[in-house]
Amino acid sequence: MRLRGNAPCWCGSGRKFKRCHGDQRAMRLRPVRPGRVSPILAVPATVTPPDYVNGSIPVTSTSFQIHTGESLERLRVACRVAAEVLDTVGREVRPGVTTEELDRVAHEAYVTRGAYPSTLSYKGYPKSICTSVNEVICHGIPDDRPLEEGDIVNVDVTAYIKGMHGDTSATFPVGRVDPTLRALIDVTREATLLGIAAVAPGRPLNAIGNAIQPYAFAHGFGVVVDYGGHGIGSVFHASPHVNHTVHEWDTIEFQPGMTFTVEPMITAGSPNHHMWSDGWTVAANDLLPTAQFEHTVIVTDSGAEILTLTGQGDSPAGTLSRVEEGTVSHRP
Numbered sequence: 001m002r003l004r005g006n007a008p009c010w011c012g013s014g015r016k017f018k019r020c021h022g023d024q025r026a027m028r029l030r031p032v033r034p035g036r037v038s039p040i041l042a043v044p045a046t047v048t049p050p051d052y053v054n055g056s057i058p059v060t061s062t063s064f065q066i067h068t069g070e071s072l073e074r075l076r077v078a079c080r081v082a083a084e085v086l087d088t089v090g091r092e093v094r095p096g097v098t099t100e101e102l103d104r105v106a107h108e109a110y111v112t113r114g115a116y117p118s119t120l121s122y123k124g125y126p127k128s129i130c131t132s133v134n135e136v137i138c139h140g141i142p143d144d145r146p147l148e149e150g151d152i153v154n155v156d157v158t159a160y161i162k163g164m165h166g167d168t169s170a171t172f173p174v175g176r177v178d179p180t181l182r183a184l185i186d187v188t189r190e191a192t193l194l195g196i197a198a199v200a201p202g203r204p205l206n207a208i209g210n211a212i213q214p215y216a217f218a219h220g221f222g223v224v225v226d227y228g229g230h231g232i233g234s235v236f237h238a239s240p241h242v243n244h245t246v247h248e249w250d251t252i253e254f255q256p257g258m259t260f261t262v263e264p265m266i267t268a269g270s271p272n273h274h275m276w277s278d279g280w281t282v283a284a285n286d287l288l289p290t291a292q293f294e295h296t297v298i299v300t301d302s303g304a305e306i307l308t309l310t311g312q313g314d315s316p317a318g319t320l321s322r323v324e325e326g327t328v329s330h331r332p
């Protein structure tokens with residue numbers, strides 16, 4: 001059950017949750033308004049786009065993506081590139097930078113690595129990343145709004161190279177953020193890693209939601225129900241649909257080689273949401289901040305491996321070793 005406002009805060013301060021890490025007055029920021037979206041950026045002809053960019057309908061495959069050998073090697077490249085783009089963009093997050101500038105940095109980082117930004121022209125989406133600020137849950141379109149001190153922003157990167165998509169995201173603090181929002185970010189990262197750590201061959205798909213939802217609830221946060229992870233590889237969005245909440249009937253068993261994303265969206269307030277008139281931006285109805293992290297993972301013979309890591313083996317979205325080392329506790 002979700003931690004109640006009058007319950008003692010999980011941090012051990014002895015204060016009520018609603019007066020400590022659940023203080024919604026401290027979390028509430030100025031609502032994000034749609035800004036101006038700049039013209040679409042060009043991709044050099046040397047970079048091969050996915051089929052859907054040239055008019056064909058995006059494939060949403062109902063079969064699983066299973067990768068071994070040569071196709072796995074290509075997927076590893078796409079995932080490494082995605083992690084490097086995310087890392088590059090994350091270093092540019094600071095007060096005063098517009099999300100459009102982050103998009104430009106990302107765009108350059110993709111194409112210099114020979115990758116196509118999978119979101120660009122996907123069903124008409126106009127940018128190379130998604131930037132979801134504060135109460136925006138996902139699919140925010142980069143625009144001319146400068147990031148403000150105290151904001152939080154999720155940057156979602158998908159790279160297409162060698163016929164494969166690699167998908168990863170992280171939420172970054174903008175300058176100094178309130179401790180409640182820092183906790184929201186930390187809990188979301190750990191929830192993502194705990195979900196991944198629950199994956200192993202023979203276990204059911206719902207092991208992910210069974211790990212994530214109680215962890216978020218124990219910290220007093222909500223979990224978005226209607227958006228989930230997805231199979232990924234040669235197809236951007238494939239089966240299975242990965243729920244991050246408890247779904248008893250998700251009993252499909254993981255099998256070695258399956259590749260998919262784990263990407264929980266955790267809310268400070270209610271997970272209920274609405275869509276902006278742009279047809280993409282999904283925002284929390286109560287306008288309280290939300291955070292998200294995402295990795296592309298593969299089921300191994302004994303567990304799961306995160307594929308979206310840089311050449312140095314790290315990522316702003318965290319790595320599994322952090323869970324294995326038992327660093328799932330938080331301080332105020």
Ligand SMILES: [Zn+2]
Nearest residue numbers: 009011020021
């Ligand atoms: Zn607390």
